[in-house]
Amino acid sequence: MRPISRRHALQLAGLGVLSAAVGGTGIVLSGGSRLDPAVGAQLSEPEALRSEGGVLRLRLEAAEGSLTVAGRRARAYGYNGSLPGPTLRLRPGDRLQVQLVNRLDAPTNLHVHGLYVSPEGKGDNVFVTVQPGETFDYDYRLPDDHPPGVYWYHPHHHGMVADQVFGGLYGAILVEDPQDLPVARERVLVVSDITLDGAGRLQQPSGMDQMMGREGDLVLVNGQVRPSLTARPGERERWRIVNACAARYVRLRLDGQRMDLLGIDSGRYPEPRSVEEVVLATGNRADVLVTTTEGSSALEVLGVDRGGMGAMGGMMGGSFSGDVGTVATLEVTGGSVTAAAPIPPRPEPRDLRGVEPAGRRRLVFAMGMGGGIGPGGMSFTIDGREFDPDRVDQEVVVGAVEEWTIGNTSPMGHPMHLHVWPMQIVAEDGRPVDDVRWQDVVNVPAGGEVTVRISFDRFGGRTVYHCHILDHEDRGMMGVVEAR
Numbered sequence: 001m002r003p004i005s006r007r008h009a010l011q012l013a014g015l016g017v018l019s020a021a022v023g024g025t026g027i028v029l030s031g032g033s034r035l036d037p038a039v040g041a042q043l044s045e046p047e048a049l050r051s052e053g054g055v056l057r058l059r060l061e062a063a064e065g066s067l068t069v070a071g072r073r074a075r076a077y078g079y080n081g082s083l084p085g086p087t088l089r090l091r092p093g094d095r096l097q098v099q100l101v102n103r104l105d106a107p108t109n110l111h112v113h114g115l116y117v118s119p120e121g122k123g124d125n126v127f128v129t130v131q132p133g134e135t136f137d138y139d140y141r142l143p144d145d146h147p148p149g150v151y152w153y154h155p156h157h158h159g160m161v162a163d164q165v166f167g168g169l170y171g172a173i174l175v176e177d178p179q180d181l182p183v184a185r186e187r188v189l190v191v192s193d194i195t196l197d198g199a200g201r202l203q204q205p206s207g208m209d210q211m212m213g214r215e216g217d218l219v220l221v222n223g224q225v226r227p228s229l230t231a232r233p234g235e236r237e238r239w240r241i242v243n244a245c246a247a248r249y250v251r252l253r254l255d256g257q258r259m260d261l262l263g264i265d266s267g268r269y270p271e272p273r274s275v276e277e278v279v280l281a282t283g284n285r286a287d288v289l290v291t292t293t294e295g296s297s298a299l300e301v302l303g304v305d306r307g308g309m310g311a312m313g314g315m316m317g318g319s320f321s322g323d324v325g326t327v328a329t330l331e332v333t334g335g336s337v338t339a340a341a342p343i344p345p346r347p348e349p350r351d352l353r354g355v356e357p358a359g360r361r362r363l364v365f366a367m368g369m370g371g372g373i374g375p376g377g378m379s380f381t382i383d384g385r386e387f388d389p390d391r392v393d394q395e396v397v398v399g400a401v402e403e404w405t406i407g408n409t410s411p412m413g414h415p416m417h418l419h420v421w422p423m424q425i426v427a428e429d430g431r432p433v434d435d436v437r438w439q440d441v442v443n444v445p446a447g448g449e450v451t452v453r454i455s456f457d458r459f460g461g462r463t464v465y466h467c468h469i470l471d472h473e474d475r476g477m478m479g480v481v482e483a484r
């Protein structure tokens with residue numbers, strides 16, 4: 001029998017022939033009604049909170065409740081009653097104080113993804129547990145030389161991360177540039193996905209969804225389905241894009257408009273790069289300039305092959321973040337404006353390719369048949385082990401530059417994420433890269449390997465590295481690094 005891929009199954013579901021088509025394949029989709037989204041409203045942006053006098057202090061309440069999702073009332077998770085949560089706008093040198101209040105019925109905590117801050121104590125400490133009804137006061141101090149860019153926050157309590165992020169707990173963090181760039185406007189676009197039933201309730205993922213990494217039926221931009229944006233011809237906008245999906249990779253296109261990429265994650269190019277599309281693995285962010293031309297353009301999310309499952313995939317369905325199509329529309333009309341001032345050049349980024357690493361390590365991401373029957377029994381390991389918060393897997397010296405080669409023996413890509421210290425990609429499958437690329441989430445393709453260099457500067461303490469397909473992280477594809 002010919003196996004049905006996830007993409008195929010979704011297409012079939014759209015045609016209403018799913019129940020007939022899945023018979024005997026072992027794929028069980030819950031079927032039934034799905035939320036009917038309201039489409040096309042003006043883009044709304046999460047509330048922006050700015051630091052004042054070097055401090056941003058806020059209360060962040062994580063709760064399940066009745067929220068607006070896709071223009072409907074839904075029962076999902078949110079921070080301060082909204083999905084996404086508020087956008088936090090900070091400057092290098094700021095102090096960020098967050099009182100996290102847990103109104104969920106499960107433990108949670110808070111992670112500031114990509115921020116270059118201490119992982120200890122009340123800092124970006126993922127070993128903290130905040131029980132239901134409890135609060136925790138985080139206190140993060142950004143160094144004066146913190147890189148400007150797009151970051152984000154989300155829960156990081158091991159075992160609950162995929163459920164809580166997929167349910168709606170995420171928000172953007174922006175660290176401002178020393179000087180504002182000459183743009184007509186800035187927009188924050190948080191891309192996420194979710195699956196809601198006809199009554200607007202969160203759908204539970206199947207064991208299969210969890211093995212592949214769950215992808216939602218609805219792809220949202222700031223919690224909306226296909227919102228519309230308007231601009232005048234010739235305007236330059238700055239789009240801060242976060243891929244907050246629990247597992248989905250997105251390939252973004254904006255045909256008919258000019259896109260220049262300032263950088264991915266905290267990485268910055270000396271000059272903006274003209275691009276046709278931007279591919280973001282789960283957890284990655286993009287900082288993009290859009291220069292408009294009259295007409296109507298679609299922001300599209302196109303498919304990314306996350307690495308098929310080989311023979312195993314035949315039985316279990318493919319691993320493909322499918323074509324979603326239009327996720328927002330940009331309407332450019334009216335009188336044209338005069339061209340904005342040129343973007344000032346940035347300082348050359350640091351390049352560790354000329355540095356002799358103090359240490360070299362090899363890490364291997366793998367999947368195997370663990371205990372139990374069916375997809376639920378699949379194990380997700382790094383170096384043959386599942387996550388243990390009480391074990392230190394990598395000990396590094398504060399200030400050392402190391403080279404890590406991350407291998408992937410599994411038939412599926414794993415986006416590797418390291419907390420605190422960004423990674424410079426220096427080789428892919430042994431081939432040196434010829435530009436300077438700093439990211440904090442690096443996709444390691446199925447059967448491939450990526451070599452990165454890391455400068456373990458400034459901060460001591462214990463933190464983690466893991467697969468950012470959050471179901472894999474929750475199932476153990478995470479390790480502990482300690483810098484001292």
Ligand code: C2O
Nearest residue numbers: 111113156283417
């Ligand atoms: Cu975005 Cu360890 O997480």
Ligand code: CU
Nearest residue numbers: 112113114419
């Ligand atoms: Cu992170």
Ligand code: CU
Nearest residue numbers: 414467469472
């Ligand atoms: Cu993974």
